[in-house]
Amino acid sequence: MQTTRTGLTRWMAALLLLGACGRTDAPRGWSGTVEKLPNGAVRVTNPAHGMWADSAGWRLVPELQVGEAEGDAATTFGSVSGLAVDGAGRIYVLDRQANELRIFDRRGAHVRTVGRAGGGPGEYTSANGLLWLSPDTLVVVDQQGARYSILTADGNFVRSVPRRINSFSWAFAGGTSGGRIYEIGSAGEGKDRHPALLGASLAGDGGAAGGGPAHGPAADTIPLPSVEGPDYQSFEVHNGSSMMMMGVPFTPTAAYHLDGRGGIWQGNGSRFRLVRSTLAGDTTTEIRLDAAPVPVTPAEIQEWESNPSIARFKQMGGRVDEGRIPRVKPFFTALYADPDGYLWVSVPGGPKEVAFALFDPTGRYLGRLKTTGLTRDVIPPVVRNGRLYLVGRDETDVERVYVYRIDK
Numbered sequence: 001m002q003t004t005r006t007g008l009t010r011w012m013a014a015l016l017l018l019g020a021c022g023r024t025d026a027p028r029g030w031s032g033t034v035e036k037l038p039n040g041a042v043r044v045t046n047p048a049h050g051m052w053a054d055s056a057g058w059r060l061v062p063e064l065q066v067g068e069a070e071g072d073a074a075t076t077f078g079s080v081s082g083l084a085v086d087g088a089g090r091i092y093v094l095d096r097q098a099n100e101l102r103i104f105d106r107r108g109a110h111v112r113t114v115g116r117a118g119g120g121p122g123e124y125t126s127a128n129g130l131l132w133l134s135p136d137t138l139v140v141v142d143q144q145g146a147r148y149s150i151l152t153a154d155g156n157f158v159r160s161v162p163r164r165i166n167s168f169s170w171a172f173a174g175g176t177s178g179g180r181i182y183e184i185g186s187a188g189e190g191k192d193r194h195p196a197l198l199g200a201s202l203a204g205d206g207g208a209a210g211g212g213p214a215h216g217p218a219a220d221t222i223p224l225p226s227v228e229g230p231d232y233q234s235f236e237v238h239n240g241s242s243m244m245m246m247g248v249p250f251t252p253t254a255a256y257h258l259d260g261r262g263g264i265w266q267g268n269g270s271r272f273r274l275v276r277s278t279l280a281g282d283t284t285t286e287i288r289l290d291a292a293p294v295p296v297t298p299a300e301i302q303e304w305e306s307n308p309s310i311a312r313f314k315q316m317g318g319r320v321d322e323g324r325i326p327r328v329k330p331f332f333t334a335l336y337a338d339p340d341g342y343l344w345v346s347v348p349g350g351p352k353e354v355a356f357a358l359f360d361p362t363g364r365y366l367g368r369l370k371t372t373g374l375t376r377d378v379i380p381p382v383v384r385n386g387r388l389y390l391v392g393r394d395e396t397d398v399e400r401v402y403v404y405r406i407d408k
Contacts, residue, residue: 030364042363043286050358050367057367058358060388060404066091066108067400074102074110077399080377080391081171082130084138085384086153092130093401094140099124101140103155106385108403114155115140122149122157129172131181133202139181141172148181148202165198171378174199175258177279180220184256187221195254197222197264197279225277227254229268237318244313249304250296252330259337269330274343274359287343287363293328294348301325332357338383344369346376354390371404 032046050057068075078097085091089106099117104110116123125145133139133150140149143163150158167185174183174197182199198221233248252269259265259276263284267274272289301322304310310320329348336344341361347368349355355370374392377399382389388404 032364034363037283037286039283041283041286044288044363046287046289046359046363046365048290048292050365052367058369059407060369060371061407062371062402063387063405064108064403065400066093066104066403067398069396069398072110073098074113080379080399080401081128082141083379083382083389083391083401084130084132085382085387085389086132087135087385089385089387090153091389091401091403092138094127094130096126096128099127101127101130101151101155112155114151114157115149119145121160122151124149128170129174131172131175133176133179133181139176139202141181141183143168143172150202161200161202164200167198171380173256173380175260176202177258177260177262182222182258184224184258187223194226195224195256197224197258222279223281224256224264225266225275225281225283227266227268227275228273229254229270233324235313235318235320235324237313237316239316242316244316244318246309246313248324248326249301250326250329252326253333255332255334257335257337260339261337261341265335265337265343267332267335269332272331274335274345285363287359289331289357289365291331291347291357293331296325296327296329334380336380336383342383344381344383352395354392369406371402374400374402 030051032044035043037043066075067077070076077093077095079095080093081096082094090111091104093102095102099115100113101115102110103112114122119125124140124142127140127142129141131139136153138151138153140151142149146163148161148163150160152158165183165185167183172183174181180199180201182197185196185198186193187196188194200220229252232253233251234245235248236243236245254266254268257265263276263278265274265276272291274287275283276285277283332345332347334346338344343359345357347355347357349370352375353370353372354374354376355368358366358369360366374394377391377393379391386406388406390402391399392402393399
């Protein structure tokens with residue numbers, strides 16, 4: 001039988017396609033589009049279905065839990081406010097309530113506790129964030145204490161740098177770029193208030209070795225790109241000199257994330273559109289996903305209303321207008337870029353379920369990853385060493401660090 005040139009070409013193409021399908025990271029059935037925009041940015045539009053089915057893609061395999069209801073002081077957390085992991089798998093847990101940094105080995109065994117409440121070297125007022133300045137240099141963010149404490153990877157105190165930023169949050173949001181630390185906050189007053197990156201250099205002596213705040217660089221301000229979507233929504237009550245404010249549940253908000261590569265991702269949960277820009281404001285990537293909204297159930301509204309803070313709000317004379325509560329959930333609430341360039345986007349899950357939409361470094365939607373049995377706290381997750389690290393609570397409301405092996 002004679003094989004024509006056309007037939008041989010088709011046969012070789014088929015072999016190449018079969019070989020590509022056998023590779024884990026190769027696109028399989030992706031039917032989206034990639035466009036080059038006039039400004040040079042790339043727009044990736046994804047269909048609703050990913051490149052794997054929920055039952056046939058990557059999996060999160062439970063591997064370890066750190067934290068317990070009762071026991072040794074090192075493993076009972078009062079209020080986790082920071083999480084970090086090093087290249088050797090050591091886990092660093094910052095406890096705001098105790099003002100301590102607790103270090104565990106990769107198997108979850110306690111190695112060391114450093115720090116305490118106070119204003120001296122290596123002490124914290126209300127420490128609320130951790131980040132790596134380099135592979136062997138850890139920064140403890142103490143916003144209310146108005147300084148950054150620089151530690152070695154073993155937890156030894158090196159020096160402190162004054163924090164000259166007039167902005168505070170429950171949990172630190174930001175990162176480092178070009179030897180500078182940046183916090184995601186806001187600048188301006190009143191109607192001129194806008195989201196911004198607030199940061200300063202951590203190079204040089206940055207202050208006295210004993211922690212004195214007399215010296216150190218002033219913060220710089222970088223306006224963040226505007227994000228299309230609704231503003232923050234809240235219920236408020238004023239009672240004499242007292243005031244209480246609560247966020248309207250399930251309302252979409254803006255999300256920002258520094259990716260550690262000189263860029264920042266942003267989006268608003270009102271639509272599934274993610275944009276990456278340089279710190280100079282130039283857009284480089286836009287990712288879209290044709291996702292369907294997830295309804296808010298009556299049970300979820302009832303669970304929100306059972307929160308003790310709602311009772312206090314009503315006791316002060318506040319009124320909860322259920323008509324302002326959306327009937328669908330935000331498409332996403334937060335986003336994180338891991339060291340390999342994959343984008344992890346927090347999306348709605350079921351009861352006691354943590355779910356992520358995962359995008360590869362080119363912006364293609366791979367599918368969903370989820371785990372059950374816990375509610376995730378606001379502390380950003382960590383993806384490192386082939387594992388996902390989460391801070392969350394189980395049905396007993398005990399705060400723990402959960403470690404999952406990412407099975408590809």
